Amino acid sequence: MPLDPCPPVEAMQMSQVSLDGSSVTSAPGYGSVLAITPLGPPVLQHWCVWLEPADQQPPDRWDQRWTLALESALSVWEEVLPITRVMSPARAHIQIFQQRPPRRRIGSQWRASNGRSRLQVVEVQRRGQWRLEPHVDVLVSPELRASVIKATAVHELGHAFGVWGHSPQSDDVMAVHQNQKPVLNLSQRDRVTLNWLYQITTDFGQLIQTNPK
Numbered sequence: 454m455p456l457d458p459c460p461p462v463e464a465m466q467m468s469q470v471s472l473d474g475s476s477v478t479s480a481p482g483y484g485s486v487l488a489i490t491p492l493g494p495p496v497l498q499h500w501c502v503w504l505e506p507a508d509q510q511p512p513d514r515w516d517q518r519w520t521l522a523l524e525s526a527l528s529v530w531e532e533v534l535p536i537t538r539v540m541s542p543a544r545a546h547i548q549i550f551q552q553r554p555p556r557r558r559i560g561s562q563w564r565a566s567n568g569r570s571r572l573q574v575v576e577v578q579r580r581g582q583w584r585l586e587p588h589v590d591v592l593v594s595p596e597l598r599a600s601v602i603k604a605t606a607v608h609e610l611g612h613a614f615g616v617w618g619h620s621p622q623s624d625d626v627m628a629v630h631q632n633q634k635p636v637l638n639l640s641q642r643d644r645v646t647l648n649w650l651y652q653i654t655t656d657f658g659q660l661i662q663t664n665p666k
Contacts, residue, residue, distance in 0.1 A: 458537050459501035459544040464578040468585065472572065472617055482646030483627070487618035493655025495572060495587035496615035499535045502527065503545035519551050519595040519602060526606035529626075529638055533647060534614060546588055547613045549606075553594040568593045568605040570612035576661060583661040589613040604635030611643070615650055 472488040472495075479485060489495070504523055507516035530536060539545050554569035571590045576583055591609045593602060604626075611627045619629035625640045639647075 458499050459539045460579040461541065461543040462577050462579060463581070466576050468574040468576050470574040470585070480646075481649045482642045483618065483620040483622070483625070484646050484649045486621075487616060487646075487650065489617070489653070490574065492585065493657060494615050494650050494653050495574060495617070495657050496651055496655060497546060497586065497658045499537065500547060500614065501537050501539050501545045502547045502549065503539050503542045505548070505550045507551075515595060516551070518599050519593070522599050522602035523549060523593065523606050525637075526603050526610055529607050530610055530614060533639065533644060546586060547591060547610075548589070549591045549593065549610075551595050552592045553596060554592045567597055567601065568609040570609045572612075572617070584659060585657050585661060587615070587657060600635045600637065603637055607637060607639075614647075616647065620646070 470490050470492055472490055475485060475487055475489050477485050480487075487494075504520070504527075507513075507520065509516070512520065527536065527538070542548050554566050556565050557569075569592045571592075573588045573590075575586055575588050577586045577588075589612070591606075591613050593606050593609060595602070597605065607626045616627055618627070620627045620642065622628055622640075622642060623630060624636060625643050626636050626638070627643060627646075628636065
């Protein structure tokens with residue numbers, strides 16, 4: 454029987470590792486603007502993702518619309534990354550919630566957003582072994598058109614899968630400002646950037662030799 458790629462968390466503690474601006478000045482795509490950590494980019498060779506189920510069963514048409522849009526967004530990333538869907542949050546590296554993100558204060562103004570990704574770096578025990586992992590909560594508002602829900606989800610999942618930064622090009626899914634028409638699929642520049650990012654040496658996903666205290 455093959456080994457479960459998403460074993461449940463047995464113990465967890467927060468790490469002090471945080472994102473920082475990259476020192477890379479030249480990289481394919483928009484790699485030079487991405488933030489990484491001192492231990493490498495927060496990426497994994499296999500991701501486990503949990504999608505929040507509908508509150509009511511059977512789900513109403515609004516819940517169905519949100520879920521279908523998120524499923525479609527996940528399929529975009531499944532073309533380029535190994536992803537396993539899990540039914541329990543305890544097995545997930547990424548948890549996706551049907552929730553409007555709280556407003557964020559920028560300067561003297563409060564700004565609303567359609568989606569948000571929140572990264573935590575953690576030391577996790579699974580199957581008795583400790584590893585450094587990224588854990589990400591993704592919030593995607595349900596109060597949007599279906600195409601905008603999907604575009605928002607594709608963008609926020611890009612952050613969750615390690616692309617912590619934005620492209621200056623409006624036709625990339627990771628653009629800080631997209632065209633009026635939602636960008637629903639990865640551009641060639643998105644793919645080149647992702648390939649470069651995943652080739653960088655990282656401690657994420659690697660065994661921690663001694664149990665953390």
